[in-house]
Every structure is written in structure tokens, then in C-alpha cells.
Amino acid sequence: MKSMFSQPQPQAGGTANGLVAGAAMRITTPNPLLPVSGGLGPTAPVKGKRGEIGVRVLYLKQGTTGLAFVGIDALGFPAVLGDRIRAKVTRIPGDNILIGATHTHSAPDYYAFPDGKGGYSGDLKWLDKVCALAADAINEAIDKAKPATLKVHHEDAQGRIAYNYYAPDLYDRRMAVMQAIGKDGKAIGTLVNYAIHPEVLGNSVGLLSADCISPMYDAIEAAAGGVAVFMNSAQGGMVTADNRLLDKPKDPVRGYWEDARTWEECLRIGKLMASEALRIIAKAKVQDAPKLFIKTENVVFPVDSALLWAVVQASPLKYPTLPGKKIATRVSVINVGDAQLVTAPGEALPNIGMYIKRKMKGKTNMVLGLTQDAFGYILTSVDFGSFRRYDYVSETSLGENTGEILIAAWRRLIDGAPTPMK
Numbered sequence: 001m002k003s004m005f006s007q008p009q010p011q012a013g014g015t016a017n018g019l020v021a022g023a024a025m026r027i028t029t030p031n032p033l034l035p036v037s038g039g040l041g042p043t044a045p046v047k048g049k050r051g052e053i054g055v056r057v058l059y060l061k062q063g064t065t066g067l068a069f070v071g072i073d074a075l076g077f078p079a080v081l082g083d084r085i086r087a088k089v090t091r092i093p094g095d096n097i098l099i100g101a102t103h104t105h106s107a108p109d110y111y112a113f114p115d116g117k118g119g120y121s122g123d124l125k126w127l128d129k130v131c132a133l134a135a136d137a138i139n140e141a142i143d144k145a146k147p148a149t150l151k152v153h154h155e156d157a158q159g160r161i162a163y164n165y166y167a168p169d170l171y172d173r174r175m176a177v178m179q180a181i182g183k184d185g186k187a188i189g190t191l192v193n194y195a196i197h198p199e200v201l202g203n204s205v206g207l208l209s210a211d212c213i214s215p216m217y218d219a220i221e222a223a224a225g226g227v228a229v230f231m232n233s234a235q236g237g238m239v240t241a242d243n244r245l246l247d248k249p250k251d252p253v254r255g256y257w258e259d260a261r262t263w264e265e266c267l268r269i270g271k272l273m274a275s276e277a278l279r280i281i282a283k284a285k286v287q288d289a290p291k292l293f294i295k296t297e298n299v300v301f302p303v304d305s306a307l308l309w310a311v312v313q314a315s316p317l318k319y320p321t322l323p324g325k326k327i328a329t330r331v332s333v334i335n336v337g338d339a340q341l342v343t344a345p346g347e348a349l350p351n352i353g354m355y356i357k358r359k360m361k362g363k364t365n366m367v368l369g370l371t372q373d374a375f376g377y378i379l380t381s382v383d384f385g386s387f388r389r390y391d392y393v394s395e396t397s398l399g400e401n402t403g404e405i406l407i408a409a410w411r412r413l414i415d416g417a418p419t420p421m422k
Helices: 079-087 124-143 213-224 263-281 306-314 350-359 388-395 402-416
Strands: 019-027 048-050 054-062 065-072 097-101 146-156 162-164 174-182 187-194 207-209 227-232 239-241 244-251 256-259 292-302 326-336 339-343 364-368
Touching (some): 054 124, 054 174, 054 187, 054 292, 097 227, 187 364, 213 227, 213 263, 227 364, 292 402, 326 402
Parallel strands (some): 065 097
Antiparallel strands (some): 146 174, 292 326
């Protein structure tokens, strides 16, 4: 199905068969600081910040195919904003600009949530600035592209990084890492794909931050050089940072603990994520001329949730809709060397991510969560409304059939894609 969002455009130059890569970043921390959003509901005031929030880009090009992986420190980044960025980047097709949110709960509102009183949260001028800075970063990464090799690998991440708040042991431990390396042997960019809610701080402690992802960036860049990018995975319902105080049980029968909501805990988890990412990528074999491939389909989802439909209708961002209370969004399959990736336009539950990874064709398989759009939780019908614990994730899902529609789209895209290879 041909994308209605973008048309093929001239791509940035590079070598005929070899890989070129570039990376760039921009700081987007608002000055003065803005209130932060942890989800639907009012934003929370802040009294300071820890680290910076920003936009980070890894650009890859092989032959005539260019891809930009864009990580934004945000709870979610709607496609209506992503298209503002794409309009400012003319050298690669819009569908090839893969924009994902890290899902920090300590950044300003990017959705412009309606407040139920005729107003909304979110600062529209700042959102325009973020889009302009993101486009600048992508264009800089394209301008800086140079001959490179690629390394991709995945393993279970070790140590206390994440867990499932609803069922502690039910989460995907795999961390996938992709690194572009210049001919000088130095890293150009390192992309980390892992399922986690970066909400050690959350929006209740009064700090603006990329949360535990910020120290991960710093540690990777200090050790490897280049730009670190984080793309979340299937972390819905509820794969979160493991900041449990295990000596302080809150409800030992049900398995709940008090949490450490401190910057020190962000540092511990972020630095551990970085050390694990570097350990994992050190085991990867170098790919000299990895082939790139992308195919995108526009997928239509009914919006059964009255809550989310109210957001779509009342937000000043003017989310595009289709007749019959439906929305359309991008879903992509991407091959990078021997790795295969799919995008999820929201927070897929971990069982959905585990399932589709089994059906993918790569030596390393990744789910890029909250990428190309950010429409709440993604559940299958058998999970939707099935447990009391799933009441919130069901309420903030587009609807009961969202998971099945997405899985069917993934299967079509995977079946139509070539087998990933060097």
C-alpha cells in the first residue's frame, strides 16, 4: 500500500554500495522550564532539571536508501508533529524518517492534551521550536555522513534495569544495539533498543529530565564517542525501571515495593544500561556494506476509546482523522544489515513484542516502540479489559482490536520484506 504521507524524494549523496553514516543532536530543554507530563491529566510544575532533554539522530545510507533514526526525549511524539519535521527535511523520503519517543515522564507535554475546560496543556511555540531543532539535527546528520561500517547485536541485559510492575518476571530482557563506526575506528552513533518506562523520577518530584536515559547517553558517548540514541521497545503494561526498594515492601502478598524516585537511582540505572549496551555491541561482527531496506504501510485503527477520541478532537494540534472515528498512521519494517526492525505507533504490551520478534527474519530483531506515532497502549483482544490491573491500559488504548490490527500489518510487511543480510 503506497504511503499517503510522503512521496519519494532525492536522497542524500553517498557511495554506491558502501554504508555512510552521520549523527547529530540538539538540546530542546525549554527556558524557562515548562511543567512536565506523565500522561493524560494535568501537567506538574517543576523546580529544576537534571541533565538536558533533546533530539538525537543516527542517519544511515546505503545505495539509494537513506534512513534517519530520531530519538526525542518525550512521553510520546504524535505524527502530526513528526510531519512538521519531515516537511523541513527534503533529502530523504518522509517515511524513512523514523521518529520515536524515549517515553520519559519528566518532559513537557507534546500532545497538547485538552484540559476539559476549553484549554489545553503544552506550549505550542516550544513544540514548533522542537520540530525545527529536530529537522536541523537530521539535516546536520545527513551533511556529516561519511563512510562507515556497522555493528548490530543483542543479548539479555544483565542487572537490575527493568521489570514488569504488573507481573515482575514478564518482560523482554533483550537489549539490541546498533553502532555505526567511522573509518577512523570511532563510533559515529550508537542506537540502543530496550523496553523500559523511564519513570524513575516521574512527573511528581518537580524535575524536568530525560530520566535514566540521560546518564545512559552521557556514559555511552564518553566511552565510545559519537551520539547515543535511545529507541524504546514493547514496554506497555507495565515494563518500568527497576527502582524498587526491595527491603521496603508495600504489599508483599501482591508483590509491590516502595520506589526510589531519586536522581541517584537514575544514574545507577542509566550507567548500567550504558555498560550493558557497550558490552553487547563489543561482541558484534563488523558489517562492511550492510544493505538497507524499508517498507511502510498506512494502517487504519478505529478509535473506540471515548477518552482518546476526546484528545484527538479537542487538541489544538489538529490530529487528522478519517470518517467513522478512525485514524491512520505509519507502520514500517526496516532491514539494517542482518537486523530487522518494526515500528509500533504506541506502547505495545510485552507479549505482543515477544510474539512479533519470533516471526521476524533478522539475526537481531527490534521493535521500535512509540515510533512514527504515539497512540496509547496496544493490547490484543484477549488482554483488553481482562484484569483489573489492565483497566488503565485498556482505557488509554485506541480499542480492543488495536493489537490484532497492528500484528496483521506487521506480518504483511515482514512477509513482503527480503531476508535481512549483510
